[in-house]
Amino acid sequence: AAGVIQSPRHLIKEKRETATLKCYPIPRHDTVYWYQQGPGQDPQFLISFYEKMQSDKGSIPDRFSAQQFSDYHSELNMSSLELGDSALYFCASSLGVPDTQYFGPGTRLTVL
Amino acid sequence: AQTVTQSQPEMSVQEAETVTLSCTYDTSESDYYLFWYKQPPSRQMILVIRQEAYKQQNATENRFSVNFQKAAKSFSLKISDSQLGDAAMYFCAYRSGEDDKIIFGKGTRLHILP
Numbered sequence: 001a002a003g004v005i006q007s008p009r010h011l012i013k014e015k016r017e018t019a020t021l022k023c024y025p026i027p028r029h030d031t032v033y034w035y036q037q038g039p040g041q042d043p044q045f046l047i048s049f050y051e052k053m054q055s056d057k058g059s060i061p062d063r064f065s066a067q068q069f070s071d072y073h074s075e076l077n078m079s080s081l082e083l084g085d086s087a088l089y090f091c092a093s094s095l096g097v098p099d100t101q102y103f104g105p106g107t108r109l110t111v112l
Numbered sequence: 113a114q115t116v117t118q119s120q121p122e123m124s125v126q127e128a129e130t131v132t133l134s135c136t137y138d139t140s141e142s143d144y145y146l147f148w149y150k151q152p153p154s155r156q157m158i159l160v161i162r163q164e165a166y167k168q169q170n171a172t173e174n175r176f177s178v179n180f181q182k183a184a185k186s187f188s189l190k191i192s193d194s195q196l197g198d199a200a201m202y203f204c205a206y207r208s209g210e211d212d213k214i215i216f217g218k219g220t221r222l223h224i225l226p
Contacts, residue, residue, distance in 0.1 A: 033212060042203060043157070045213035056212035088155055100147075101207075101214060103157035 002027055004093050004104030012110045013081050021076040021107045025093030031055065032074040033101055034066060035090040043090060049074055050096070081111045114139045116206050118217035125194045126225050132179075133189045133220050135204030143209030146180065148189045151219070152200040160202070163187065165209075191222075199224045 005024040013019050025032050031050045035043040045058035049068035060066075063081075068074045078085060088108050092101040115138045125131035137146070148160040163171045163180050170178050175192045191198055204217040 031212070033214075035214075037155075042216035042218055043214075045215075048212040050212075058213050090157060092157075098145075098209065100159060100162055102159065103149075105154075105156050108155075 004091055004102055006089075006091050006104040006107050008107060009105065010108050010110075012112065014112055015081060015083065017081050017111075019078045019081060019109060021078070021089055021091075021109070023074045023076070023091030023093075023104060025072050025074070025091075026102060029093035029095050029102075030072060031094045031096060031099070032068055032072070033092040033094075034060075034074070034076050035092065035103075037088040037090060037106075038084075039087070041087075046076070078109075083111050085109060086111045114141070114144075114206055114208065114215055116204050116215055116217035118204050118220050120220045121218070122221045122223065124223040124225055125191075127194055127196060129194055130190060130192045131194055131222065133191075133202050133204075133222065135187045135189070135217060137185050137187060137204070137206050139185070139206065139208070141208050141210070145207045145209070146178075146187045147205040147207070147214070148176070148178070148187075149203045149205055149216075150198075150200045151203065152197075157203075161189065194224050196224050196226065198222060 033048040034046040037043040046060040048055045052068045066076045088106045092103045146163045150158045179188045201219045
C-alpha cells in the first residue's frame with residue numbers, strides 16, 4: 001500500500017539559511033499534519049491542513065510557514081534556521097480529521 | 113490541558129515472553145482517541161493500535177492488545193510472544209475528538225533479549 005512520502009530524507013543547512021520540506025500524503029487523504037521530533041524527544045505537533053486550509057496550529061515558530069496545495073501535497077518552509085531546529089520532521093496524513101494519522105518516514109534536518 | 117504519561121523509560125523482555133507497557137493520561141473530554149505508536153531504530157513512526165474512547169471493548173491487533181480503563185484513565189499495551197523485531201521506542205498518544213494534534217508521551221524503550 002502507498003504510504004506518505006517525504007522529501008528530502010536528509011537535509012543539512014547552515015544557520016540563518018532556509019529550508020523547504022515536502023510531504024506527499026497517501027492517495028485520497030485530504031489532511032496533512034507536521035510534527036517536529038528533537039533528539040531524544042517525543043514528537044511535537046506543528047500545524048495541520050484540511051482541504052488546503054489551515055486546520056490547527058501548535059507550537060510552530062513564526063519563522064516557519066506551511067501550506068497545502070491543490071494536489072494535497074504540503075510544504076513546510078523554514079527560514080532563519082537555528083541550531084535548535086535540528087530535528088526529525090514528520091508529515092502525517094489522514095482521510096479527514098477523525099481518521100488515524102499515518103506517518104511518513106521523516107526528514108532529518110541538521111543545522112550547522 | 114491533556115497530558116500523557118509513560119512511567120517506564122525502558123523495559124526488557126525475553127524473546128517469546130509477554131510484556132506490558134503502561135500509560136496514563138489526563139483529560140476532561142469525553143470524546144477522544146488513544147494510540148500506541150512504535151518507533152524502531154529507523155525512526156519511522158508506525159501505528160500499532162488505536163482505541164476509541166466510546167468503545168468499551170479493548171482493541172486487539174494480532175500479538176498486540178490494550179487494557180483500556182477509562183475511569184482510571186489508563187491505557188496499557190500488552191505484547192504477547194515478543195519478537196526481536198518488536199524492539200523499539202513505544203509512544204502512547206492521545207488525540208481529542210475536536211483537535212487535530214496528537215499528544216505523545218515521552219516513550220518507553222523496549223529491549224528484546226534473545
